[in-house]
Amino acid sequence: MNEHIDFILSKAVELNASDIHLTVGVPPVFRIHGDLKRFGEQALDDDYTKETAKLTIPTKLFTDFLSKGQIDYSYELKGIARFRVNAFQQRGSVSLAFRTIPTNVPSIDDLQVPEILKQLSQTPQGLILVTGPTGSGKSTTLASMIGYMNDTMRKHIITLEDPIEYVHAHRSSIIDQREVGFDTQSFADGLRASLRQDPDVILVGEMRDLETISTAITAAETGHLVLATLHTWSAASTIDRIIDVFPHGQQAQIRVQLAGVLTAVLSQRLFKTSNNQGRRVATELMINNPAISNLIRSEKVHQIPNVIQTNRAMGMHMMESSVKQLLDQGMISYETAMPYLEGDD
Numbered sequence: 001m002n003e004h005i006d007f008i009l010s011k012a013v014e015l016n017a018s019d020i021h022l023t024v025g026v027p028p029v030f031r032i033h034g035d036l037k038r039f040g041e042q043a044l045d046d047d048y049t050k051e052t053a054k055l056t057i058p059t060k061l062f063t064d065f066l067s068k069g070q071i072d073y074s075y076e077l078k079g080i081a082r083f084r085v086n087a088f089q090q091r092g093s094v095s096l097a098f099r100t101i102p103t104n105v106p107s108i109d110d111l112q113v114p115e116i117l118k119q120l121s122q123t124p125q126g127l128i129l130v131t132g133p134t135g136s137g138k139s140t141t142l143a144s145m146i147g148y149m150n151d152t153m154r155k156h157i158i159t160l161e162d163p164i165e166y167v168h169a170h171r172s173s174i175i176d177q178r179e180v181g182f183d184t185q186s187f188a189d190g191l192r193a194s195l196r197q198d199p200d201v202i203l204v205g206e207m208r209d210l211e212t213i214s215t216a217i218t219a220a221e222t223g224h225l226v227l228a229t230l231h232t233w234s235a236a237s238t239i240d241r242i243i244d245v246f247p248h249g250q251q252a253q254i255r256v257q258l259a260g261v262l263t264a265v266l267s268q269r270l271f272k273t274s275n276n277q278g279r280r281v282a283t284e285l286m287i288n289n290p291a292i293s294n295l296i297r298s299e300k301v302h303q304i305p306n307v308i309q310t311n312r313a314m315g316m317h318m319m320e321s322s323v324k325q326l327l328d329q330g331m332i333s334y335e336t337a338m339p340y341l342e343g344d345d
Helices: 002-014 046-056 061-069 116-121 138-152 186-196 211-219 235-246 248-261 288-296 302-309 319-329 334-340
Strands: 017-022 029-032 035-038 070-077 082-088 093-102 127-133 156-161 176-180 201-205 225-232 262-272 277-289
Touching: 002 017, 002 070, 017 046, 029 046, 029 138, 029 262, 035 156, 046 082, 046 093, 046 319, 061 070, 116 138, 116 248, 116 262, 116 277, 127 138, 127 211, 127 235, 127 248, 138 156, 138 201, 138 225, 138 262, 156 186, 186 201, 201 211, 211 235, 211 248, 225 235, 235 248, 235 262, 235 277, 235 288, 248 262, 248 288, 262 319, 262 334, 277 302, 288 302, 319 334
Parallel strands: 127 225, 127 262, 156 176, 156 201, 201 225
Antiparallel strands: 017 029, 017 093, 029 035, 070 082, 082 093, 262 277
């Protein structure tokens, strides 16, 4: 049984699948370049998915899975790939979703994200947010930034992840990776503890709640560089989301704090290429400057896109211009780009 699931996962890696779905009643399904494709003809049964869950879920977490109905964890095929996994119960059976994590940490150049991320990675303190929907490559972009620091700087980097995805070796930097559920009970607990562990850089896999967001802002204020993700779609919506998490009476103070610590917001999407040979990233980048800080403090976040458009020399750009560039290069089709182009019918 264990050999069979490993065979399916190794074939998925061979076919460049980003995700693998195991669900009762259909064969294994791979997501390849954004499209779902069945692997084989044999439908999976209830026994197969339940046994796969037992084999792949760490023993320590299996009781939590049975009581909560879902669990996040990681699974590794030695020498091939690691996977971020979510096992969940549905209609009395078990389904599993595997996300492929390549063994090698990609570089900023490999990902073709903005080159200025290298410069931002050298920021001594502040808050850098990478945002976008699930599956838009946020974790990979952050891993590339950590990899750049690891190659070029002497830093103590602490990552808090759920689960650990890319595994970083110690090179110029020291990197301690902590997994929520194993090494710490929550992002907030791990983040508070990290402040006593002499970090230079702290990566927070996801800012999920008020406590985590508040502690991340405090960490950035007290001389650390904090990297984190949010499931928001633009720079302006990211700032609104952070402010709205706090009770109304605290929001004015949080605006002032956020205006002071925010370094940059990178929002990204992955688009299927026109030749169906892969996916390319389109980005929106906001770098905090006095004009943007003032808009955050004065509750005029809706004006941020105007500042981004007039500060292209700093490296800022809107999502629309990035999508247009991919379209002009022939990398993506007009149908793919159209929802992101203003003024097009």
